[in-house]
Amino acid sequence: MNNMYVNLASNSIRKNKNFYFPYIASSSVMIALFFTLFSLAVDPLVQGMHGGKTLGMILVVGVPIIATLAILFIVYMSSFIMKRRKKELGLYSVLGMEKRHIIKVIFFENLFVSVVSIISGTIIGVIVEKLAQLSLLKLLHQAADVDYSIATDVLLYTIGLFVVLFVFIFLNSVREIIFKPTLVYIKEEQAGEKKPKARWFLGLIGLVVLCYAYYMACTVKSGADAITRFALAVFLVIIATYILFIVGSIAVLELMKKNKNYYYKTNHFISVSGMTYRMKRNGAGLASICILSTMVLVMISSVSTVFFYNGKAFSDRFTYDFGISADDKEHDYSIEEGDDRVPADNEDIINEIYTAASEADVTVTDLVYYKTFDYYGFVSDRVITNNPDYTSEYYEYWVIDQETYNRINNESLVLKDNQFGYWFLGGSDDFSGEYEIEGVGVYEASKLPAKPNIMPGEYTSTSKDVVFIVIPDSLGLNEFVSRLYADWNLDNEGDLVPPSENESTYYAFNIDGDDDAKMAFWNKYNEKYTWPIDEELLSEYNSNMGYGDESDGIGRYRTIFCSMLFQQVFYNMYGGLFFLGILLSICCIVIAVLIMYFKQLLEGYEDAKRFTIMKKVGLTKDEIKKSIYSQIVMVFLTPIICAGIHTAFAYRIVKSMIVLFGISNIDGYFVILLISMAVFTLFYALVFWITSQKYFKIVNAAENAV
Amino acid sequence: MSMLEVKNLKKVYTTRFGGNKVTALTNVNFTAEKGEYVAIMGESGSGKTTLLNILAALDKPTEGEVILEGQNLNLFKDKKLAAFRREQLGFVFQDFNLLDTFSVKDNILLPLVLAGKKHKEMNELLMPIAEKLGITELLEKYPYEISGGQKQRAAVARAIITNPQLVLADEPTGALDSKSTDELLGLFERINKDGQTILMVTHSVKAASTASRVLFIKDGVIFHQLYKANSTNDEFYRKITDSLTALIGGGEN
Numbered sequence: 029m030n031n032m033y034v035n036l037a038s039n040s041i042r043k044n045k046n047f048y049f050p051y052i053a054s055s056s057v058m059i060a061l062f063f064t065l066f067s068l069a070v071d072p073l074v075q076g077m078h079g080g081k082t083l084g085m086i087l088v089v090g091v092p093i094i095a096t097l098a099i100l101f102i103v104y105m106s107s108f109i110m111k112r113r114k115k116e117l118g119l120y121s122v123l124g125m126e127k128r129h130i131i132k133v134i135f136f137e138n139l140f141v142s143v144v145s146i147i148s149g150t151i152i153g154v155i156v157e158k159l160a161q162l163s164l165l166k167l168l169h170q171a172a173d174v175d176y177s178i179a180t181d182v183l184l185y186t187i188g189l190f191v192v193l194f195v196f197i198f199l200n201s202v203r204e205i206i207f208k209p210t211l212v213y214i215k216e217e218q219a220g221e222k223k224p225k226a227r228w229f230l231g232l233i234g235l236v237v238l239c240y241a242y243y244m245a246c247t248v249k250s251g252a253d254a255i256t257r258f259a260l261a262v263f264l265v266i267i268a269t270y271i272l273f274i275v276g277s278i279a280v281l282e283l284m285k286k287n288k289n290y291y292y293k294t295n296h297f298i299s300v301s302g303m304t305y306r307m308k309r310n311g312a313g314l315a316s317i318c319i320l321s322t323m324v325l326v327m328i329s330s331v332s333t334v335f336f337y338n339g340k341a342f343s344d345r346f347t348y349d350f351g352i353s354a355d356d357k358e359h360d361y362s363i364e365e366g367d368d369r370v371p372a373d374n375e376d377i378i379n380e381i382y383t384a385a386s387e388a389d390v391t392v393t394d395l396v397y398y399k400t401f402d403y404y405g406f407v408s409d410r411v412i413t414n415n416p417d418y419t420s421e422y423y424e425y426w427v428i429d430q431e432t433y434n435r436i437n438n439e440s441l442v443l444k445d446n447q448f449g450y451w452f453l454g455g456s457d458d459f460s461g462e463y464e465i466e467g468v469g470v471y472e473a474s475k476l477p478a479k480p481n482i483m484p485g486e487y488t489s490t491s492k493d494v495v496f497i498v499i500p501d502s503l504g505l506n507e508f509v510s511r512l513y514a515d516w517n518l519d520n521e522g523d524l525v526p527p528s529e530n531e532s533t534y535y536a537f538n539i540d541g542d543d544d545a546k547m548a549f550w551n552k553y554n555e556k557y558t559w560p561i562d563e564e565l566l567s568e569y570n571s572n573m574g575y576g577d578e579s580d581g582i583g584r585y586r587t588i589f590c591s592m593l594f595q596q597v598f599y600n601m602y603g604g605l606f607f608l609g610i611l612l613s614i615c616c617i618v619i620a621v622l623i624m625y626f627k628q629l630l631e632g633y634e635d636a637k638r639f640t641i642m643k644k645v646g647l648t649k650d651e652i653k654k655s656i657y658s659q660i661v662m663v664f665l666t667p668i669i670c671a672g673i674h675t676a677f678a679y680r681i682v683k684s685m686i687v688l689f690g691i692s693n694i695d696g697y698f699v700i701l702l703i704s705m706a707v708f709t710l711f712y713a714l715v716f717w718i719t720s721q722k723y724f725k726i727v728n729a730a731e732n733a734v
Numbered sequence: 735m736s737m738l739e740v741k742n743l744k745k746v747y748t749t750r751f752g753g754n755k756v757t758a759l760t761n762v763n764f765t766a767e768k769g770e771y772v773a774i775m776g777e778s779g780s781g782k783t784t785l786l787n788i789l790a791a792l793d794k795p796t797e798g799e800v801i802l803e804g805q806n807l808n809l810f811k812d813k814k815l816a817a818f819r820r821e822q823l824g825f826v827f828q829d830f831n832l833l834d835t836f837s838v839k840d841n842i843l844l845p846l847v848l849a850g851k852k853h854k855e856m857n858e859l860l861m862p863i864a865e866k867l868g869i870t871e872l873l874e875k876y877p878y879e880i881s882g883g884q885k886q887r888a889a890v891a892r893a894i895i896t897n898p899q900l901v902l903a904d905e906p907t908g909a910l911d912s913k914s915t916d917e918l919l920g921l922f923e924r925i926n927k928d929g930q931t932i933l934m935v936t937h938s939v940k941a942a943s944t945a946s947r948v949l950f951i952k953d954g955v956i957f958h959q960l961y962k963a964n965s966t967n968d969e970f971y972r973k974i975t976d977s978l979t980a981l982i983g984g985g986e987n
Binding site for chain 2: 289291292293294297301302304305638640641642643644645646647648649650651
């Protein structure tokens with residue numbers, strides 16, 4: 029008896045293979061992507077890389093996103109197919125099958141779909157995961173042995189999740205079969221469409237929402253601003269896109285219909301009413317394609333920019349390969365006495381650096397030392413505040429005195445007592461006239477002849493810009509700091525707590541040669557003067573973004589910074605982002621392609637009917653083809669054009685966010701965006717062309733049958 | 735000269751996978767005069783629809799010719815055929831064939847739009863016909879919002895709005911209930927009285943009995959015809975039934 033149901037189920041899958049095959053294939057891809065991402069995120073090999081923990085954390089963020097996309101997509105597809113098959117199910121019940129029999133047929137169908145999808149999905153997933161692992165390692169400039177083990181726990185999670193999903197889909201179909209009277213099934217497909225109504229008000233709201241979202245995106249002032257606005261802007265754009273595609277398009281078409289002399293022309297007549305009908309049926313699908321395309325464009329272009337331009341950003345950022353900041357041996361904490369001398373053991377540190385270099389057989393170049401002080405604030409009403417509001421745009425100030433500036437830059441700058449020199453690292457703004465440096469006094473701004481050759485060490489990329497401030501020697505760094513701290517750095521007893529930032533001297537230098545030479549120096553230095561670098565220490569450096577606090581055993585503490593390690597961390601982070609962006613993009617592309625394919629299929633079946641009627645009424649084949657095909661092209665052009673517009677308006681906000689990743693050369697983003705758009709458009713056209721073939725096949729078959 | 739002449743029409747279909755040939759029309763000859771209302775009767779598979787498709791120039795005959803108003807349809811090119819169909823012929827189908835993307839009004843206007851008429855002109859043509867067919871109220875509705883009978887009236891309006899030489903009807907009552915059937919047949923009679931030539935394919939005796947002449951087709955040959963002359967619909971109905979019993983029914987037994 030069960031055999032019959034199995035036969036019925038397999039028959040109906042075969043008969044509807046145009047729908048089932050892509051459904052199973054795309055479900056497999058989703059399952060594979062989910063497995064790939066999940067197992068990479070927890071892969072011990074990835075975790076074990078330098079900075080692998082950061083990478084893992086980024087990838088883990090993607091897991092729920094991809095799971096949500098996969099679940100929504102599979103649920104959508106299954107309900108779509110169920111809808112298509114209502115007539116068939118109705119027929120079963122007319123032929124005398126009871127609901128429980130129909131449920132059995134559905135059960136076997138679902139069983140087949142889920143088993144095939146899950147098995148092929150996990151197999152593809154395992155293969156892709158291995159390939160991804162390899163390419164990820166390559167991407168991150170890391171050499172490692174590939175291991176061929178499979179993460180069985182992740183495999184089980186994946187299978188579990190999708191089994192639950194398919195059971196849910198099955199139960200949902202069962203619910204529908206039980207609660208809907210049989211007759212409804214037969215009539216449902218014939219019910220046809222409601223008359224398309226132009227809902228002006230809603231359309232207008234959509235337009236307003238879209239404009240507002242665009243306005244938000246275009247008036248972003250800083251990275252912090254962009255982050256706070258981004259989610260809302262995206263949300264509004266999505267809402268507006270759906271409203272405009274579903275309602276707005278019909279309103280516009282209805283407007284065209286109102287103009288009788290325009291509408292009742294052969295070309296316009298067929299295409300306007302055809303478009304109205306298509307937009308009504310496909311509005312949501314087209315909006316989805318538009319949103320997905322936009323996501324792909326934004327994701328691909330931004331992660332590529334971050335990934336490909338970070339090298340450039342680093343070289344802008346790190347004037348020197350290495351930095352050591354060391355405390356004075358004879359540390360004098362009594363700031364009141366004023367202490368602006370170079371530490372006594374200055375020579376010792378410099379000697380250490382040269383000794384380590386000669387033992388490692390490398391050459392030190394550009395060695396400088398300086399004292400500096402950094403703090404945050406923003407500029408408001410000619411006041412350089414020391415109280416940043418981190419939610420808005422703020423500056424990072426790096427303060428040195430005139431003597432230091434002249435020494436490291438080899439200049440002979442002379443500041444008046446009431447002047448300060450400044451330099452905006454990112455060139456984001458300019459000063460002119462007098463400013464009150466809050467807590468310190470009023471000074472006249474004077475632009476420096478050149479960028480100070482100091483390295484803004486721990487530089488938070490969320491700030492709007494870095495501002496170097498050079499103060500006159502008559503003021504001095506210690507006096508500057510104590511004035512700044514005077515009113516807000518008191519301890520419990522009300523005593524002034526001396527700031528420690530200016531108590532250390534920073535030594536910065538380059539090592540001639542390639543990465544190996546630099547690494548050799550680094551290992552030698554640490555071996556001799558701190559601790560030998562082992563795996564554990566290295567990963568500590570990595571998680572501290574290249575910094576290490578080390579004692580040399582005789583009470584001199586120093587912070588050691590290696591820009592290479594810093595870059596390594598960022599390679600991992602950016603590489604991870606890039607990888608995640610690519611995976612999510614593939615996911616979006618799969619969904620968009622499937623929606624497109626199903627649209628073409630449905631349109632084909634519907635147009636086939638229309639084709640024959642039009643022919644009987646007296647249109648030539650060419651006329652029909654021309655009018656219908658031009659509609660199809662229009663329908664599929666709209667989403668990509670709108671995606672282009674969205675992306676264009678997103679340019680500023682996305683750019684501001686990319687700046688947060690330390691990418692200062694933003695022209696690169698523009699170029700990459702253009703390339704992404706071009707490539708994506710080509711790909712889109714290709715998919716359109718391939719799916720069109722399916723459409724033509726259906727329409728032509730019907731045409732020849734006349 | 736007759737308005738429509740069908741001479742030695744033969745149609746042979748070759749099945750898709752080679753060899754098997756099916757003869758749909760063996761040798762069909764008949765003529766129709768202007769203003770006539772001709773019904774062609776026959777059972778399923780007798781070749782009715784093939785004949786109609788050939789008359790509508792939707793299909794080409796294997797042999798023979800169709801001459802309408804002295805023009806041989808076989809010699810027309812595709813583009814000219816479409817124009818010809820649009821201007822000279824009107825169609826009424828069993829399943830209405832209204833386009834679901836158009837309102838009733840736009841469905842009716844479709845042939846005029848294709849002919850490139852001005853909108854004002856269209857309205858002038860539309861209103862009297864809509865009035866006559868009793869569909870003025872339905873014009874703004876969409877096909878799925880109206881009943882089968884109403885759809886068929888809309889289809890008739892579409893068929894006659896271009897004032898065609900010939901209206902071809904393929905089982906026009908096939909999908910209608912009896913009340914709508916009566917209405918539609920009444921409508922055919924009326925437009926025929928107004929001078930419209932109609933050629934209807936049907937296997938409904940009731941439908942045929944409204945015609946002025948009935949042709950009987952069997953196995954691809956027209957083998958009998960009846961004139962209505964002065965008989966009423968009921969009398970003609972009985973005559974047709976008798977003929978069918980004698981000719982078709984008798985042949986089968």
